Amino acid sequence: MFSLASGVYQTYMAPQQVNVLLVGASSVGKTTLLERIKVTQFQKQGVVVLDDDDSPFLQELYQAEAEEEEELQESSSSLASPLPTSLPGRIVSRRRVVEPRSDESTTTTTTTPTPRPKKGLWVCPSPPKYQNTVTDDEEDEVLLPDQQSLETIDIRNSATTTTKTTTVSPPSSLSPPQQQYDLKPNLRMLPFSKIRPTIGMNLGQFKNIYGAKCHVWDVGGRLHDLWERYYEDCDAVLFVYKWEEEDVETNNNQNKNEDDDDRPRPPTRQEQKVLLQTVRQNIPEDVPFLIFLHSWQSPAYERYTNSIYRSTEPLLPTLPNQALCVGNAGTGQGVRAAMEWLLPLAKQQQRVRDKLSAE
Numbered sequence: 356m357f358s359l360a361s362g363v364y365q366t367y368m369a370p371q372q373v374n375v376l377l378v379g380a381s382s383v384g385k386t387t388l389l390e391r392i393k394v395t396q397f398q399k400q401g402v403v404v405l406d407d408d409d410s411p412f413l414q415e416l417y418q419a420e421a422e423e424e425e426e427l428q429e430s431s432s433s434l435a436s437p438l439p440t441s442l443p444g445r446i447v448s449r450r451r452v453v454e455p456r457s458d459e460s461t462t463t464t465t466t467t468p469t470p471r472p473k474k475g476l477w478v479c480p481s482p483p484k485y486q487n488t489v490t491d492d493e494e495d496e497v498l499l500p501d502q503q504s505l506e507t508i509d510i511r512n513s514a515t516t517t518t519k520t521t522t523v524s525p526p527s528s529l530s531p532p533q534q535q536y537d538l539k540p541n542l543r544m545l546p547f548s549k550i551r552p553t554i555g556m557n558l559g560q561f562k563n564i565y566g567a568k569c570h571v572w573d574v575g576g577r578l579h580d581l582w583e584r585y586y587e588d589c590d591a592v593l594f595v596y597k598w599e600e601e602d603v604e605t606n607n608n609q610n611k612n613e614d615d616d617d618r619p620r621p622p623t624r625q626e627q628k629v630l631l632q633t634v635r636q637n638i639p640e641d642v643p644f645l646i647f648l649h650s651w652q653s654p655a656y657e658r659y660t661n662s663i664y665r666s667t668e669p670l671l672p673t674l675p676n677q678a679l680c681v682g683n684a685g686t687g688q689g690v691r692a693a694m695e696w697l698l699p700l701a702k703q704q705q706r707v708r709d710k711l712s713a714e
């Protein structure tokens with residue numbers, strides 16, 4: 356009887372499981388991003404994925420795009436006009452955006468008609484709610500800091516070899532000093548010094564983010580030959596691309612952290628692009644694909660957002676389920692926005708796939 360009940364639960368009521376493949380070159384901050392996701396406050400309910408051009412949220416995006424273009428025009432005449440500092444993350448996607456549930460403050464209707472983006476790309480500023488919005492008190496999906504664990508699986512031998520390392524709550528003096536975004540109450544991210552190069556794979560398991568049980572596979576950059584083992588089973592891809600103003604070829608020495616001798620040198624733009632193309636070519640178009648432009652210079656990041664988009668134009672989305680998001684794993688900037696784009700869409704696409712295969 357129990358097995359019948361659990362079968363019914365698994366089939367009809369259990370949250371959908373979404374497998375997210377987290378890849379990118381070595382030392383670009385994938386594991387740091389995973390650690391950030393662990394301490395980020397996400398919504399538990401699902402959000403609705405919309406295609407509808409007339410949604411209030413989209414109207415808001417169009418408005419933001421129009422304002423940004425105006426700003427750009429102004430800034431071309433006066434050079435030093437920084438972007439507003441209130442945008443913790445941005446998403447550019449070709450087609451879909453996520454519509455928060457109606458109780459969210461972002462669904463404000465605009466009375467005046469707003470022009471559409473001219474570039475054919477949607478620039479999505481994170482709604483104001485992303486600014487340190489720690490509102491949900493329920494804390495059941497992420498382990499407390501002193502229980503945090505990083506499950507490392509050695510994929511070179513087989514998936515059966517599993518080692519588990521337990522990490523301890525970091526002393527406050529070690530935590531990154533910058534402003535933190537969307538941090539869960541009473542949690543702190545693992546300090547950078549505790550994040551070591553990944554030899555194998557780290558698995559992050561989340562009980563409920565946007566109504567989905569989420570598994571994040573963080574696969575080490577130096578083992579990129581083995582990434583293909585994961586392509587078939589993933590429902591979404593999070594590709595971390597480290598963005599810097601200058602290519603590392605010209606400032607490699609500045610990039611090297613002290614006591615990081617076991618780390619490979621940071622990848623060049625060209626190396627990252629080749630990797631990105633390789634992964635992109637192997638992932639079907641219907642699988643949501645988010646490029647997370649990881650900008651380490653968080654405080655100056657708002658000032659550079661536009662130049663980031665311009666200098667990374669070849670990365671801009673060309674496929675329907677692809678998006679580009681600028682963020683920072685160290686501070687959490689843009690992380691919530693990225694997951695809010697990725698997970699609901701992954702859930703939706705998974706349902707479409709299941710339906711098609713059942714027919």
Ligand SMILES: Nc1nc2c(ncn2[C@@H]2O[C@H](COP(=O)(O)OP(=O)(O)OP(=O)(O)O)[C@@H](O)[C@H]2O)c(=O)[nH]1
Nearest residue numbers: 381382383384385386387547552553575576651685
């Ligand atoms: N200042 C700063 N440093 C960061 C940030 N993210 C990562 N780092 C540093 O970069 C190092 C490498 O980050 P990881 O997350 O281990 O990189 P990775 O992509 O997982 O690398 P592999 O596991 O080798 O593939 C960390 O130990 C940090 O010291 C960031 O947002 N800001």
Ligand SMILES: [Mg+2]
Nearest residue numbers: 385386552553
């Ligand atoms: Mg790693």
